[in-house]
Amino acid sequence: MARKIVITSGKGGVGKTAIAANLGARLAKNGKRTCALDADFGLNNLDVVAGVENLVVYDVSDCLEGKCRAKQALIQSPADKNFYVLPSVNAFLKGKTVPDELGSLISGLETSFDFVLIDCPAGVGGGFHTAVSAADEALVVVTPHISSLRDADKVLSVLRSYSLKSVGIIVNRVRGDLAVTGDVFTPEQIETALKAEVVGIIPEDDSMFLCNAGFLPYDAPPNKAFKILASNVAEGKRKMYDYASGYTGFFGSIRRSIKRNI
Amino acid sequence: MKRDNVIRLKRVIDTDRLSLTAESMELIVNDLSVALSDYFVLSEAPVIKVSPKDGKYEIDIRVSAEALKTFLPVP
Ligand SMILES: Nc1ncnc2c1ncn2[C@@H]1O[C@H](COP(=O)(O)OP(=O)(O)O)[C@@H](O)[C@H]1O
Ligand SMILES: [Mg+2]
Numbered sequence: 662m663a664r665k666i667v668i669t670s671g672k673g674g675v676g677k678t679a680i681a682a683n684l685g686a687r688l689a690k691n692g693k694r695t696c697a698l699d700a701d702f703g704l705n706n707l708d709v710v711a712g713v714e715n716l717v718v719y720d721v722s723d724c725l726e727g728k729c730r731a732k733q734a735l736i737q738s739p740a741d742k743n744f745y746v747l748p749s750v751n752a753f754l755k756g757k758t759v760p761d762e763l764g765s766l767i768s769g770l771e772t773s774f775d776f777v778l779i780d781c782p783a784g785v786g787g788g789f790h791t792a793v794s795a796a797d798e799a800l801v802v803v804t805p806h807i808s809s810l811r812d813a814d815k816v817l818s819v820l821r822s823y824s825l826k827s828v829g830i831i832v833n834r835v836r837g838d839l840a841v842t843g844d845v846f847t848p849e850q851i852e853t854a855l856k857a858e859v860v861g862i863i864p865e866d867d868s869m870f871l872c873n874a875g876f877l878p879y880d881a882p883p884n885k886a887f888k889i890l891a892s893n894v895a896e897g898k899r900k901m902y903d904y905a906s907g908y909t910g911f912f913g914s915i916r917r918s919i920k921r922n923i
Numbered sequence: 924m925k926r927d928n929v930i931r932l933k934r935v936i937d938t939d940r941l942s943l944t945a946e947s948m949e950l951i952v953n954d955l956s957v958a959l960s961d962y963f964v965l966s967e968a969p970v971i972k973v974s975p976k977d978g979k980y981e982i983d984i985r986v987s988a989e990a991l992k993t994f995l996p997v998p
Contacts, residue, residue, distance in 0.1 A: 805924070807932050814936045846924040846932070854932050 667796035671812025673783035686875030689744035699749035708748035712873030740875020829860035861890035937975035963988035
């Protein structure tokens, strides 16, 4: 039976889609059969981030309307044979609340996968509730800034009213140089403020928008970070990506000042 | 993050968590009046103030009464 994890956030643009796609690809590389499903019908992007937009035949709305079966809409990712994407491309559902059939659609995938990651709309609107109802775990994506954290707190308080098995935080776009100098919130400070556990840290890096999901260069910092995140999620470990590495000590201070000046 | 901003975040979140609407406040005031009126002759409706404190809430209730009602607890 698949673990169904909704990837959500308070604020938009914090990296839900990028994380759903890259975490999905990484879990798949570790041998877990994984499906990432786009439930953000208004601002759908999962197909593009996963690099499968040219392979779309049917999408989630076709499944919900009964035009096809879920398995016909699944696209095998070029990144890994274990990774599938259920995209949303159709304008059909825009502006409407997401129909409750989404829950049954996702349940239908349960036996075929180890993980179903649900890319959810930001905020706590109708689409959020449908996506969360279909999941049994949640990951809330935040960036280490006040506005994102404040909105995440609201989402967390709503999530607590669902009986989810676990709710964790992923801190995305962490700049090691700024974390070291105390100019952004550290994961520890975020845990204290939001009273929820941080399960992963993803650094700020250009490779995140330059590369399709699953194709992060071997030596790119997010590649290492997703490896750690995937094993935290899959095996319940709590290892953390070392965002400060390279930014402390003498050479670190030089690197920080270079970063400041570009 | 520097201390100032940590405090700022805490303040913003604490205020947001305090999401008691005017309607829910009215409900609490009415319930309290009913409960207290069994024992006191209230001179005015109770005034309630809820403020966040160290991750918990401090609830101040101010109420004044004209008289105490005499009653005997049933043995
Ligand atoms: N760790 C990161 N470093 C750099 N850019 C990132 C990172 N995470 C996300 N981005 C970029 O931020 C933008 C918004 O991300 P996206 O996943 O679409 O957010 P959301 O789905 O929450 O709206 C995208 O252009 C994405 O490539
Ligand atoms: Mg998105």
